[in-house]
Amino acid sequence: MAPVTTTSALPPVRWQIPPIDPEQRWIGGAAAAIATEIGVQPLVIRGSFVVLALAGGWGLVFYVIAWAALAILNPNLRAPYYPVAKGETTVHRHGAVAMIVLGLLLGLRSVAFGFSDQIVFPVGFVLLGILIAWTRRDDEAGLSAVTRTVAGVAVGVGGGTAFIILVTLSADLTAALLLLVVAVAVAGGVGIVAAPSLARIGRDLDHERQERARADERALVAAHLHDSVLQTLALIQRHATDPRRTAQLARQQERELRTWLYNPPSPSSQPGTVRIGSALEDMAAEVDATHGVPVKVITVGDNSNVDHTAIEPLVAAAREAAVNAAKHSGANHVDVFAERYDDRIEIFIRDTGRGFDPADTAADRRGIAQSIVARMRRAGGTATVHSEPGQGTEVELIMPLSAPNPTTTTTTTRSDP
Amino acid sequence: MIRVVLVDDHAVVRAGVRAELEDHVDIVAEAGDVGDAIDAIVAAKPDVVVCDVHLPAGTASAVIRGVVDRGVNTKFLALSVSDAAEDVIDVIRAGARGYVTKTIDGGELLQAVQRVNDGDAVFSPRLAGFVLDAFSTDLDAPADPELDRLTAREQEVMRLLARGYAYKEIARRLTISIKTVETHASAVLRKLQLSNRNELARWAANRRIV
Numbered sequence: 001m002a003p004v005t006t007t008s009a010l011p012p013v014r015w016q017i018p019p020i021d022p023e024q025r026w027i028g029g030a031a032a033a034i035a036t037e038i039g040v041q042p043l044v045i046r047g048s049f050v051v052l053a054l055a056g057g058w059g060l061v062f063y064v065i066a067w068a069a070l071a072i073l074n075p076n077l078r079a080p081y082y083p084v085a086k087g088e089t090t091v092h093r094h095g096a097v098a099m100i101v102l103g104l105l106l107g108l109r110s111v112a113f114g115f116s117d118q119i120v121f122p123v124g125f126v127l128l129g130i131l132i133a134w135t136r137r138d139d140e141a142g143l144s145a146v147t148r149t150v151a152g153v154a155v156g157v158g159g160g161t162a163f164i165i166l167v168t169l170s171a172d173l174t175a176a177l178l179l180l181v182v183a184v185a186v187a188g189g190v191g192i193v194a195a196p197s198l199a200r201i202g203r204d205l206d207h208e209r210q211e212r213a214r215a216d217e218r219a220l221v222a223a224h225l226h227d228s229v230l231q232t233l234a235l236i237q238r239h240a241t242d243p244r245r246t247a248q249l250a251r252q253q254e255r256e257l258r259t260w261l262y263n264p265p266s267p268s269s270q271p272g273t274v275r276i277g278s279a280l281e282d283m284a285a286e287v288d289a290t291h292g293v294p295v296k297v298i299t300v301g302d303n304s305n306v307d308h309t310a311i312e313p314l315v316a317a318a319r320e321a322a323v324n325a326a327k328h329s330g331a332n333h334v335d336v337f338a339e340r341y342d343d344r345i346e347i348f349i350r351d352t353g354r355g356f357d358p359a360d361t362a363a364d365r366r367g368i369a370q371s372i373v374a375r376m377r378r379a380g381g382t383a384t385v386h387s388e389p390g391q392g393t394e395v396e397l398i399m400p401l402s403a404p405n406p407t408t409t410t411t412t413t414r415s416d417p
Numbered sequence: 418m419i420r421v422v423l424v425d426d427h428a429v430v431r432a433g434v435r436a437e438l439e440d441h442v443d444i445v446a447e448a449g450d451v452g453d454a455i456d457a458i459v460a461a462k463p464d465v466v467v468c469d470v471h472l473p474a475g476t477a478s479a480v481i482r483g484v485v486d487r488g489v490n491t492k493f494l495a496l497s498v499s500d501a502a503e504d505v506i507d508v509i510r511a512g513a514r515g516y517v518t519k520t521i522d523g524g525e526l527l528q529a530v531q532r533v534n535d536g537d538a539v540f541s542p543r544l545a546g547f548v549l550d551a552f553s554t555d556l557d558a559p560a561d562p563e564l565d566r567l568t569a570r571e572q573e574v575m576r577l578l579a580r581g582y583a584y585k586e587i588a589r590r591l592t593i594s595i596k597t598v599e600t601h602a603s604a605v606l607r608k609l610q611l612s613n614r615n616e617l618a619r620w621a622a623n624r625r626i627v
Contacts, residue, residue: 296542296581298542298543298545298546298579298580299546300546300549300550300553300579301549301550301553332522335542335580335581337542337546337576337579337580337581339549339576348580350580350581350582352581394580
């Protein structure tokens with residue numbers, strides 16, 4: 001044999017006796033080794049050995065044989081051992097379980113301990129049921145896990161009950177008490193079997209619920225994308241020959257998608273108040289949709305909501321200025337810049353279009369400019385229009401914000417001395 | 418001619434940018450992800466890299482750091498659809514000389530590339546707005562007054578940029594030279610890159626896309 005054989009990353013799947021950590025062994029490590037290999041609790045194997053030892057000493061014999069096999073067949077305990085993955089040796093494990101149960105039944109019968117068949121068989125069935133349920137793989141889920149648990153419980157309860165009924169048919173008086181003990185034992189066994197399995201099933205259901213929530217979320221996103229983005233893409237294809245309309249559709253969709261992705265409606269916002277930024281974005285989207293000119297909004301200091309009544313005339317004036325720019329300036333876009341200060345909001349609406357002469361009273365744009373100025377004045381703010389032919393137009397809006405507390409304080413201190 | 422490398426994971430976007438720029442600059446290489454971009458930039462040593470902010474397995478700041486680690490000196494212009502403050506601030510602080518959005522038109526993009534190549538800063542109105550927002554809180558005790566505050570003039574320049582003014586319009590309005598406007602813009606960029614004020618990072622993280 002070559003000194004270096006294949007060092008495959010995959011563990012060999014075969015029946016072998018595992019070396020047992022000295023801390024895990026009680027006597028020779030035979031029970032722990034068997035338990036590790038077949039994937040059951042060492043206590044089950046140890047209990048079996050004890051019962052068999054009491055049953056005419058067979059347990060001791062089996063133990064010595066197992067220990068000898070362990071020492072002879074697996075002398076190199078330092079060799080790497082890959083535990084056979086749980087569930088990959090189901091045939092072996094089921095075989096072992098069946099053997100153990102059979103051994104237990106036979107042992108109990110031969111010793112008899114004052115027990116009769118009335119006890120041996122129900123207990124045997126319950127144990128068999130427990131073991132069937134315990135052989136479940138960790139990653140096993142859904143139907144097969146349920147099947148296994150149900151099978152375990154059915155074998156335990158069914159077998160036990162059937163035997164009790166048989167016994168009861170030929171019952172004498174002492175059997176009645178015995179019956180009670182057996183019934184309690186069966187119920188206890190069912191509880192032991194069912195509890196961990198039910199917990200596991202509960203976890204699985206929880207997992208499934210999360211999966212479903214995720215699927216729902218995906219469906220929601222898909223539905224939204226279908227209603228918005230895919231529709232717009234279809235529209236764009238139909239309007240492919242009209243670049244202006246295409247660009248407008250794309251901008252509209254971009255705006256809408258950004259809002260949906262990054263600005264979900266916040267339920268905590270107070271009614272009657274609004275963010276200046278989102279109010280202006282809505283205005284920009286509307287002007288773009290109506291007049292086909294992109295309106296770019298930049299906001300600074302937009303940290304909290306502002307009372308709706310203060311914002312409304314301001315946004316209306318900004319809309320009028322933006323519409324004016326979109327309709328008359330010939331510029332390819334309109335810039336809107338808003339800055340919120342502690343005591344006021346400033347908005348600038350600017351285009352780089354043809355502009356006009358504010359002194360020229362005949363110009364219709366001047367009339368509109370005046371209406372913006374009048375609107376702002378009525379609302380307690382100011383509006384200034386800067387324009388020059390060929391230099392574009394900029395409308396400046398300033399709206400003072402009533403800061404309730406500082407104003408009162410100032411008045412009080414003034415009247416004090 | 419200015420030698421340019423294009424980095425964007427969408428071939429369609431690269432083709433579009435190439436079509437807009439190739440008559441005026443020399444596009445020496447293209448790349449679609451962080452690793453390829455670093456290799457291409459190190460090999461080509463371009464004057465300017467036009468780089469998308471979001472790339473597969475990384476961002477433009479990873480490209481900038483990777484290139485700097487390999488000892489290559491080049492200038493970056495970030496180009497992105499994302500207007501998230503966090504991304505913008507991150508890429509500027511990694512060393513990009515400017516940030517523009519993909520909706521920029523061809524002429525403006527060319528101007529931005531030329532300006533970055535000249536060592537100046539490029540502020541889109543959006544980036545100028547971010548800067549104003551990030552530096553708006555007054556500090557009682559700034560750690561470094563030189564870096565943590567904008568001067569009144571710098572604020573004025575940023576406001577006009579945010580209002581959509583071009584450099585030459587700002588120069589005319591403030592009756593200063595274009596070179597002076599550029600000096601102010603570069604000074605603000607430097608503050609943005611070097612200021613350690615905690616508010617900057619926190620602000621960028623909290624600020625959502627408009």
